Amino acid sequence: AQSDEKAIIAKLHQDIVALQGSESVAVGKLEKFKLKLQKMEIHNLRLEQKLDERDQALYFARLEGRNRTKHLQQTVQSLRRQFSGALPLAQQEKFSKTMIQLQNDKLKILEEVQHAQQERRNAENRALELELKLKSLEELVSALKDTRGAQKVMEWHMKMEELHLQELKLSRELVKQKEEVKYLRNIISEYECTISNLEEENVQQNKFHEERQMAWDQREVELQHQLDQYDHQRTEILSTALKLEEATGSVPDPSLPIPQQLELALRKIQEHIRTILETRATCRSLEEKLKEKETALWKAEQNVISRDKVINELRLRLPATSGEKIMAELSKQDDSEYHHAIKIAHQTIANMQARLNQKEEVLKRYQHMLAKAREEQEEIAKKHEEDIRVLHQKLDLYTDNSLNKFKETALELGKKTSVSLSISKYFHHLEQTVAEQDNSLASLVGKLKKTSSDLEKQKQITVSKINEFETIRAQLQEKHTVDVEQIKEEANELRKILSQKEKELANVKAELEVQKEANNRAPTATLKNLVAQLKSQLAIKENQHKALSKALLELRAEMTANAEQQIISAASQKEAYMNVQEIVDRQTKGLTTQIEELNNQITKLTDNLKISKNKETSLSDEKDELNQELQKKEKAFAKILREKNEIEKENEELKNRIRRLSSSIQSKADEQNLIDVLQKKIKKLESELEKKCEETEIKSLREEKSSKEEIIRWDEGKKWQIKMEGLRNKLREKEKEADTLSKQLNTLKEIYTKIEKEKIALQKKLKTTGVTVDRVVGIRATETEKELEELRKRNLELENEVAHMRTLQAIPRDSVVEDLHFKNQYLQEKLHALQRQCSRETFLRPLTSGIGSSGQYRREQEVLKENLRLSSENIELRFQLEQANKDLPRLKDQVDDLKEMCELLKKEKAEAERKWGNIRGAGRSGKTVPELEKTIGLMKRVVERVQRENEELKKAPAVVSNEKLLGLEQENERLKSDMEKMKFDLEGQLSVRYESKTKGMEKLITENERLRKELKKEADRGEKLRIEKNNLEILNEKLNVQLEETIKKLNLAESQLDGADSRSWKSIVTRMQETKLKEMETDIAKKTQSIANLKQLLQEATEREHNADKNLQDLKEQIEHLKHLPEGAGTEQKMIKELQLLRLTNNQLEKEKAELMHQLEDYRHERYASTSEHPVAGHNEAAEKDKIDRLMTEMADLQTQLEASGLxxxxxxxxxxxxRRELETYNPSFFEELEDLKYNYKEEVKKNIILEERLKQLYEEFGIQ
Known part of the structure; x- marks a missing residue:
């Protein structure tokens, strides 16, 4: 027994040792497997990191590509906007060629004029020489006759010495002046060099600044990318740490028996091997995907390069609207991931645009400064040249006089020596010299006749050219009238469409009210759908209405621009007698520009129509969102209407005030006080505007703005830009007028100097003439009186024409018309007063034709002229000020309207965001956030319960079968996977929400920045306008001062004339000058006739336009009459549609009634069941009774609605x-008239086409494009 027990113990010991060995082997294997697992996990993590890095690189590459494409598209769009309306290169080249040709022609003409002037001077010099010779001869004759020969020789010798001394002095002064001129020219060249160097430095600095700014922007973008990368790496590290913790936490419990622990370890190892194999497979698949994506990236890069090339090629071909369409499509296709990059790109573009604007402004300033400096230099050079000419002339005269005197002295000395010679021979010699001089004079007279004949021929040529240009002008005017008629027809068509849309809107509103009443009674699902459809239709119609109103406004603006251009052309025609060729060139250029502008306007209108169509399509997509906002919009609409009425009342009050102010201004005499008062008012209004702008900025920072606000703001900004451009154009025109006035002043000064010279010459010649001064002055006075009367008549005619043209083609505003009437009345009163003064002075003046009386009369006439011109200029300035004051309150009102609109839109946006919050609550699964949280909570509970069961099973004995364990583990895994999915869904939803919020905030920030910039720009523009106004006032004052100076000079000249000698002889030169004067008078008469003809043509054109306007108005009235009459057929169809809709609603109501009855029965059954099962639930019974009562009341409401629908x-x-009865009463003649109208319209269109072809032919003939 002992041996058996020992054997058993030995076996047991052996078993224990074997188990211990196997356990140690298993532990070693476990450790190896753990190490391998850890290595594999590390390798997996590295691979995942690499994959993420490549994904990030791909994402950033895509982002950069898209940003580049968008940047390029935006640059293309900006370039298109910059060069919209600009001519193509071919046309520009042709225009430049024609301009160069014209300039060359002008230079040639100027050279010819200079040559003619030089010839004239030479002739005058010769005439002077001859006069001097004559005088010398006369003096010689007188000396010979007198006995005092020696004394006269001594006198001549003294005079010669004096002249010689004067000559020496003048030569010294000439040398000094030449040196000064050289020095000044050197200084000017140095200044020019310094200016060019400074300009180059400025350009370089600007370039350097731009490069630094670009580098800074790139650096910001790179830093942002790095931040995103770091965030991504942090999330990856956290995920890896969590995985490692999970991996280490899966060790079996040491309290369990060894075999169970081994089994669990083996299972875990098997699971890890499976996961490793799965990860390897996923890694391979990911590597394959990576290669595919790399290839796709390479292809995408190639595509981007090819697209860049295509964009560069088709940049000029594409129209402006196609770019906008492409942008719209891209914006639709873009995912939510790229909004951040878009924001950065927008910011960079905005910065670049702001810098560009600043640079443009700086460049303009420098250009202006350069132009001023050049003008000043030119003026200084001209003055120096004139001074030098005068000195040269004086020198020539002195030299000639000295030479003649020297000859005379020599002759006398010769005579003294040869006293023995006979007197008869000497006289014979003198007669020969006189004959030679007569011959030379005759030859000069022949030459003068030839020159006069040449001049007459040139005049005939100019007259023929004028006639040709007048015919061309008449043709162009006809074409212009045709174009105007076409534009008016288009406007009428648009108005018809507007009226139709308004009628449709009214019908839709009526339908809406009916549907609203029905909804208030019983808002069923079908009725709600119908109401939604109607509301969407109403929104579309409103948008169409707005688009059409915008188009109409643009048309009106274009019409006003055309009218202004016509007025400018009328003003330029006044200067026709100065230079006919230049006027014709200007008119042709103006007409070509007008035609091009009209074509551009047509293209713009077509583009606007396309844009409106695109907007309609986008609005149809936004129907569902706008259904809920319709009621609030209607309330806002009512408020806006009230505010509009109030604003209209305020406008009327302001108009009345303006009228009072204008009347008070006319009554006042002190103009400067009035201007100061108006300036103060303008300053006050500007300060108020600035305050309001600051308030709007503060409000815009606090409140959020939607995409609709951006669109509205953009449109408003465009309108403001157009208005500001119009004001700039007006200012440029005023500057041009000021330049022309200054040129006229310069010409007057030159004429004055010439007249002074002529006076001096005449004074010298009058000594030799036999006609008395009184007779000459009398003739001059009669001629000046005639000229004055002609000028007055011309002035009156021109003023009447201007008034007529303005009343016809000005903007249809009461205030402008009243201003023009006031202006005309004031001018007429002034003219009448001046005429009375003239008549009184003529009666009061004595009949004696003396020198003093004629001089006074001339002075008074010139003063009257100057007063008239100054008064007209002052009146124009006053009217400009009044118009500016009238425009300011209107602009204020517009700003207030915009503010109110902004506030309304903000409120709507806030409400919409609330609704969207409720709507967006539902994620991808179709459940709201609270529902998802509930499901997650339930899932957590289930997971916890399963984990508890697992732990209990672990603690339980080994009797539990492996199958159960496997099943539980599978369930656990499934639940975990479900949990992870739910987490991912929640995270995605939260990220989407967060992204949407951040994007909204970013959009608002960008909008605020843009609005601030716009406000700053507007303030700068206002300041510029103020500065320009001040400059104009200063110019006016300068002109007044110059006028006063010229009047003083004239008075001095006349006083010199009064003290002239009464003795005078008549010579051939004076006769020649008289003939020249007569020729000049005939030329002036011809020119006045040509101007009168031009005026008649203008009047005829205006009458034609007036008749065309009358015809158009008649046609409009007929069309409106027709619109009101044939509504029978359309209304019948509408009634049928409404009946069908009512039938459908009745059927739906009946169905809903049946459903409600069925639900009532179900409720009753449930109640009986609940009472039988739970007798205690009394509270539930009361609630059910309440529900039944509500349902009964709803049934009663439905029945009443049905009865109302039947009625x-x-x-x-x-x-x-x-x-139908009304339709039957209409005559067939009515429809026949309609057909006749259509036929007439088609014929008119054909005629227009024929006229256009003729115009093209004319353009080709005259080389106009």
């Missing part, structure tokens, strides 16, 4: 019958 049916039937 409405009957009413609609009666209305349809009445409409």
């Amino acid at each position: 409405e049916k009957q009413q609609l039937k009666e209305e349809t019958e009445e409409l």
